[in-house]
Amino acid sequence: MPKNIVFYADDDTDDLDLVQDAFARYSKNVEVLTARDGSQALHYLSSLSEADPTPCLIILDINMPAMNGKEVLKHIRTIERYESVPVVLFTTSSFPQDESFAKKYNAGFVTKPLDVKQMEVITELFIDHCTDEIKKSIRRHLQ
Amino acid sequence: MTLFDFQLLAEEQQIGILYEQGVYIGKRKEEAITVLLYQVEGFYVEVFYRFYRRHIEKLRSSAAVSILEPYLEQIDVDQLVGQC
Numbered sequence: 001m002p003k004n005i006v007f008y009a010d011d012d013t014d015d016l017d018l019v020q021d022a023f024a025r026y027s028k029n030v031e032v033l034t035a036r037d038g039s040q041a042l043h044y045l046s047s048l049s050e051a052d053p054t055p056c057l058i059i060l061d062i063n064m065p066a067m068n069g070k071e072v073l074k075h076i077r078t079i080e081r082y083e084s085v086p087v088v089l090f091t092t093s094s095f096p097q098d099e100s101f102a103k104k105y106n107a108g109f110v111t112k113p114l115d116v117k118q119m120e121v122i123t124e125l126f127i128d129h130c131t132d133e134i135k136k137s138i139r140r141h142l143q
Numbered sequence: 144m145t146l147f148d149f150q151l152l153a154e155e156q157q158i159g160i161l162y163e164q165g166v167y168i169g170k171r172k173e174e175a176i177t178v179l180l181y182q183v184e185g186f187y188v189e190v191f192y193r194f195y196r197r198h199i200e201k202l203r204s205s206a207a208v209s210i211l212e213p214y215l216e217q218i219d220v221d222q223l224v225g226q227c
Contacts, residue, residue, distance in 0.1 A: 012170075014195045015196075017195075092167030093165065093166045093167040093181075094163065094164075095166075111162060112167075113162075114161060114162050114190060114196065114199065115158060115198070115199055116194075116196075116197040116198065118162065119196065119197070
């Protein structure tokens with residue numbers, strides 16, 4: 001069975017490790033692919049071929065060099081393939097204007113955790129943004 | 144909330160306030176410890192991690208701007224001005 005792709009872009013290597021670790025318990029059917037800045041993320045997402053699987057979830061850090069997460073979100077929503085793919089803006093501070101931006105582009109908004117208890121909740125929140133079919137498929141493998 | 148009020152809270156409550164209201168300022172490393180700095184209203188809080196974003200070693204709060212010094216190069220003034 002092909003794995004569900006979660007695509008995560010962040011320039012902070014500690015945060016990249018954190019999210020990869022958080023998804024480790026779903027590793028049977030989730031693969032986390034990463035990018036180190038917004039421009040790399042957009043390049044990857046816009047160069048996928050028809051045969052490549054579309055990510056089931058895209059997580060974008062807001063503050064990234066080259067292109068920030070909000071710009072990436074705005075761009076990918078203009079690409080037909082990503083019009084309705086679940087996207088979450090993952091941020092270090094919860095600014096209301098960023099939250100409104102996320103809503104405008106039909107994306108989730110999650111503040112980075114401060115401790116491990118929050119990370120467990122946040123990983124569940126990420127998965128909640130996926131379609132029902134993907135959610136079931138991801139969670140089924142935990143049982 | 145004042146710094147004094149914040150310091151009277153239990154650590155778990157302080158973490159809750161930071162998560163909901165803290166504005167991230169920057170990050171630094173002290174050997175194996177990673178430190179994140181947040182601003183809450185008129186004061187600052189440093190979060191010390193031995194395991195990044197997993198286990199909090201301690202919190203240090205202060206209203207003194209000298210706490211900003213190790214982070215000055217990372218501070219995004221435009222973003223902070225945008226919050227005013």
